[in-house]
Amino acid sequence: MTLDRAKEIVTNRHDYAREWKKKTGSKVMGYFCTYVPEEIVYAAGVLPIRVIGSHEAQSYTEPHIYTMFCPFSRDVLAQGLRGKYDYLDGIMIGHSCLHLRQAFGAWMTNVPASFSYYMYTPAKIQSPHAKEMMLAETTEFKKAVENWLGRPITDDALDKSIEVYNTNRRLLKQIYELRKADPPPLFGSEAIELVLSSQLSDKAEHNKLLESVLKELPQRRNGPQGGNIRLMIIGSEDDDTNFLRYVEGLGATIVADEHCTGSRYFWNETVPEKDRLRAIGNRYMNRPPCPTKDWESRRRFVHIMNMAKEYNIQGAILVQQKFCDPHEFDIPPLKALLEKNGIPSLFLEFDITVPIGQFRTRVEAFLEMLQLEVV
Amino acid sequence: MITAGIDVGSKTVKVVILQDGKILARSLVLTGFEQGKAAEEAFALALKQAGLSAKDIQKVVATGAGRTSVSFATESVSDVAADARGAVFINPNARTVIDVGAEEGRGISTDTRGKVIDFAVNERCAAGAGTFTEAMSRAIEVKLEDMGELSLKSTQEIPLNAQCAVFAESEVVSLVHAKTSKEDIARAIHDGISNRIAAMARRVGVQNDIVLIGGVARNKGFVASLKRQLEADIKIPDEPEYVGALGAAVIAAS
Numbered sequence: 001m002t003l004d005r006a007k008e009i010v011t012n013r014h015d016y017a018r019e020w021k022k023k024t025g026s027k028v029m030g031y032f033c034t035y036v037p038e039e040i041v042y043a044a045g046v047l048p049i050r051v052i053g054s055h056e057a058q059s060y061t062e063p064h065i066y067t068m069f070c071p072f073s074r075d076v077l078a079q080g081l082r083g084k085y086d087y088l089d090g091i092m093i094g095h096s097c098l099h100l101r102q103a104f105g106a107w108m109t110n111v112p113a114s115f116s117y118y119m120y121t122p123a124k125i126q127s128p129h130a131k132e133m134m135l136a137e138t139t140e141f142k143k144a145v146e147n148w149l150g151r152p153i154t155d156d157a158l159d160k161s162i163e164v165y166n167t168n169r170r171l172l173k174q175i176y177e178l179r180k181a182d183p184p185p186l187f188g189s190e191a192i193e194l195v196l197s198s199q200l201s202d203k204a205e206h207n208k209l210l211e212s213v214l215k216e217l218p219q220r221r222n223g224p225q226g227g228n229i230r231l232m233i234i235g236s237e238d239d240d241t242n243f244l245r246y247v248e249g250l251g252a253t254i255v256a257d258e259h260c261t262g263s264r265y266f267w268n269e270t271v272p273e274k275d276r277l278r279a280i281g282n283r284y285m286n287r288p289p290c291p292t293k294d295w296e297s298r299r300r301f302v303h304i305m306n307m308a309k310e311y312n313i314q315g316a317i318l319v320q321q322k323f324c325d326p327h328e329f330d331i332p333p334l335k336a337l338l339e340k341n342g343i344p345s346l347f348l349e350f351d352i353t354v355p356i357g358q359f360r361t362r363v364e365a366f367l368e369m370l371q372l373e374v375v
Numbered sequence: 376m377i378t379a380g381i382d383v384g385s386k387t388v389k390v391v392i393l394q395d396g397k398i399l400a401r402s403l404v405l406t407g408f409e410q411g412k413a414a415e416e417a418f419a420l421a422l423k424q425a426g427l428s429a430k431d432i433q434k435v436v437a438t439g440a441g442r443t444s445v446s447f448a449t450e451s452v453s454d455v456a457a458d459a460r461g462a463v464f465i466n467p468n469a470r471t472v473i474d475v476g477a478e479e480g481r482g483i484s485t486d487t488r489g490k491v492i493d494f495a496v497n498e499r500c501a502a503g504a505g506t507f508t509e510a511m512s513r514a515i516e517v518k519l520e521d522m523g524e525l526s527l528k529s530t531q532e533i534p535l536n537a538q539c540a541v542f543a544e545s546e547v548v549s550l551v552h553a554k555t556s557k558e559d560i561a562r563a564i565h566d567g568i569s570n571r572i573a574a575m576a577r578r579v580g581v582q583n584d585i586v587l588i589g590g591v592a593r594n595k596g597f598v599a600s601l602k603r604q605l606e607a608d609i610k611i612p613d614e615p616e617y618v619g620a621l622g623a624a625v626i627a628a629s
Contacts, residue, residue, distance in 0.1 A: 352534075357552065358546065
């Protein structure tokens with residue numbers, strides 16, 4: 001199954017990037033947040049890969065950021081300090097939360113790279129000026145990349161990059177579409193691995209991977225069972241697919257998500273227009289937003305409720321990184337909204353390593369509760 | 376000049392009597408509920424061993440969590456100052472002193488004279504101290520003194536969150552339920568504590584020589600975990616639990 005290849009990319013992410021570098025002779029840029037306009041990096045012939053969690057206990061970050069920083073930002077920084085990303089030519093971040101930005105700052109100071117870039121992205125995407133500002137920041141960023149590489153990024157290259165990225169988004173959405181069926185042809189953990197592998201690989205190659213997955217799924221025999229409880233996961237960055245596998249081993253199937261490492265990443269495409277940078281910037285301002293930017297009304301909740309309806313959700317697990325204030329702020333109204341729509345939810349806080357034992361009781365009780373409601 | 380250092384720890388009281396840089400006697404008693412009494416008892420014990428009486432001691436310096444309860448002390452110093460001074464007295468090359476006692480873990484950076492440059496102490500959390508191992512040894516029904524040896528026989532690494540001793544204990548219980556071997560659990564516990572301690576040490580900056588003191592330094596399993604975490608060699612004095620008291624005695628003599 002090609003799905004296994006996606007898992008392999010996630011597991012051996014460093015090998016993938018190193019091999020890509022060797023094969024192409026080009027540069028690799030690590031990025032910290034999905035508000036980075038990757039299309040520009042890709043158009044420059046540089047491979048953008050997301051820095052995600054390693055889930056290894058570590059003692060390296062305390063001299064730089066305090067333990068009250070979210071586990072994800074600490075995990076990310078620890079890997080940098082330990083040299084796990086020594087093959088990166090550049091690093092960058094699109095502004096979202098401060099924890100990750102300070103982790104980026106500490107990385108920048110302690111792990112020198114030939115290119116490091118902090119890109120501001122509007123914190124209030126609902127402002128009427130957000131798109132203009134994003135355009136200005138995107139333009140600045142493009143210039144910085146051009147200066148770094150010593151060559152211009154052409155409109156033609158941008159068009160190609162947008163096309164590759166849009167295809168990737170479209171294919172992922174097609175696969176997500178299949179999850180509306182009962183049973184869906186793939187597990188939630190596998191779907192997240194498809195998204196993660198997209199963040200970690202060359203999108204042109206990944207498109208081929210997705211195409212074969214789409215071809216293989218209808219014939220699949222060992223997918224989830226029918227009649228399982230249909231769950232949705234909602235929340236912050238979470239690349240711990242072991243936890244998802246565990247939940248899906250208990251008679252539930254995760255059929256949808258509103259996640260930083262899930263649908264939020266690819267849900268909308270770049271709508272081409274003559275001004276390429278504006279088109280790219282608009283895409284990021286129109287995407288299902290991260291709660292750091294989703295204010296004063298919450299556009300994120302619209303995306304969540306649409307999905308919940310379309311995917312026939314019976315329960316939701318609200319997953320967030322410990323100490324993630326932006327997500328935490330959304331929890332009370334989100335819980336209330338789900339409840340009003342007849343969707344019970346379970347809230348879980350994630351750390352660098354997941355204490356499965358502690359979560360077991362809660363997840364099992366939650367599923368039992370849902371089972372009773374379904375009957 | 377004869378001086379005495381008294382370290383009133385949360386679990387035990389340690390006394391060192393020092394004459395011109397030479398240790399004459401050492402004693403250790405359980406702190407219990409009445410710290411002042413325990414300090415007197417430990418002091419009397421050390422005097423007896425040295426064949427001295429209280430008036431032979433020119434200066435007594437108290438240190439440790441219960442240092443204010445020592446009524447007969449001439450003065451008192453913080454645990455951090457005593458640790459640094461004691462460690463450098465034993466090993467002049469000591470630059471990073473890590474003290475892991477019953478209730479507290481500390482990372483200290485010191486200069487060549489045993490003067491503290493910077494320090495970090497575990498905050499609001501028992502997961503970086505000896506009591507944690509003790510509680511966990513009860514959870515897996517192993518004698519505390521056997522925990523170290525046991526963990527050295529572990530064949531796999533299991534991460535323990537261990538930000539909080541209570542949560543860590545429930546993680547250990549989960550491991551017990553999952554039929555994890557006692558060896559592997561013991562190692563996970565030591566890895567968890569040493570992770571907290573190593574993070575603290577890194578905060579003050581780790582430099583050679585690294586000297587580990589405090590009662591937990593006697594735990595081989597913990598030492599192995601800490602070495603792995605710090606990726607460095609660690610020096611351990613012969614009587615690691617007396618270094619704070621020794622430091623107080625050295626300070627008394629200066």
